Structures are given as structure tokens and as C-alpha cells.
Amino acid sequence: DTEVTQTPKHLVMGMTNKKSLKCEQHMGHRAMYWYKQKAKKPPELMFVYSYEKLSINESVPSRFSPECPNSSLLNLHLHALQPEDSALYLCASSQDQGGAYYEQYFGPGTRLTVT
Amino acid sequence: QKEVEQNSGPLSVPEGAIASLNCTYSDRGSQSFFWYRQYSGKSPELIMSIYSNGDKEDGRFTAQLNKASQYVSLLIRDSQPSDSATYLCAVKNSGAGSYQLTFGKGTKLSVIP
Secondary structure, three states, X not given: OOOEEEXXXXXXXXXXXXXXXXXXXXXXXXXXXXXXEOOOOOOEEXXXXXXXXXXXXXXXXXXXXXXXXXXXXXXXEEEOOOHHHOEEEEEEEEOOOOOOOOOOEEOOOEEEEEO | OOOEEEXXXXXXXXXXXXXXXXXXXXXXXXXXXXXXXXXXXOOOEEEEEXXXXXXXXXXXXXXXXEOOOOEEEEEEOOOOHHXXXXXXXXXXXXXXXXXXXXXXXXXXXXXXX
């Protein structure tokens, strides 16, 4: 089973709202990722959690705040977003961050629209 | 700057033909290579991974790797309209002790019935 789940599937929020995206995997993976993908572009890495600790932050603005409550769950808290933050937000997981041969599996994504 | 290059397409092939998708990468230290398929509006789906020089076959898909030429390709035999999607090449590099994926911009494949 290589399933990563994400909720919600779609989210529309105003620039003053606070919302959260959720991701869950039950594959026993110890690395989890957040990516942002704009139309006709490849995914861009935002954050990496390894063994529930933040290991990589790709200079993401502080209006995006990641959280890893346990080894199966990953959240992305959103606050005071801008319209240009509208995108497909993808969660992914892999067995470990530190191996060259571990495959990353993506969830279905959350389509975010900021109005 | 670690780069992964793909022709953006669109690549159009008739149904039943072989589709050939190509990818080159700049980092000679790259160790693992992946092909993801992404349908419009959906998330990337891993379809092939390859780590050693040569060919790797899985059903109608064959991945080919040539590290000396820094080249990886994906062949799709007996192409079907359902194969119409964007194919992302991803390369895993080592950097600062971690292994991150670098994606190409993707090649859009259209299989014509």
C-alpha cells in the first residue's frame, strides 16, 4: 500500500483567514514532505520532516507553518496568504530522507485558492 | 546549480506506437532516477525508478539509464489514449547529507486514437 491521503481536496480562503492542510500516511515512512505546484510547473519543495523533526525549510515565507504531530501526520498551517499562493499543495512521504534509493509517493493534493 | 532538462512537448504519438521521453541531468553525482506521470489537475504518480545503467522494464514501460551520458529515458510501448499526461523526470541528488528530488519541467504526451 503506497497511499498518502490529504484533506481537504479543495480550499478557498480569504487573505485574512487561518486554515490548515492535513496529510496522513500509514506506510511507516519516516520522511514527509510539502511541495507547492503551480500550473504547468514541476513541484517545488517547501519543507521536509525527518523522524518528526523539521530538517529542510526551503526559505518558505512564515505565513506557511508546518507541523508534524506524529510519524504519520503532517500539517501545513496557513495564515495571511496572498493570491499568488494559490496552487496545488502536495504532501509526499518516503521511507527515509537520507537514502538515495527511497522512492517518494505523493498524496492527491489540496487545490488552494486565495481570494 | 543541479538541473534536469526535458523537452516540454507536446509529444504526439498515434495509439499503439512507442512513445519515447527523454531527460538529461547536470549533476554527475546523481544516484537515482524516477519517472512520474501526472494527469491534468492530479498529483504526480510514481511509475518507474532506476538506479543502475541499462534498461528496466515494467509492463509497457521501460526506463533506460546512461550515467556516462547523463541521460535517462522512458519508453512507453503500445501507447494508449489513457497514457496522455505530463511525464516528470526526477533525479535524486546528494547535498548537505540529504537526498532531494530535482524535477524536470515535464513532457506533455498526447496519444492520438
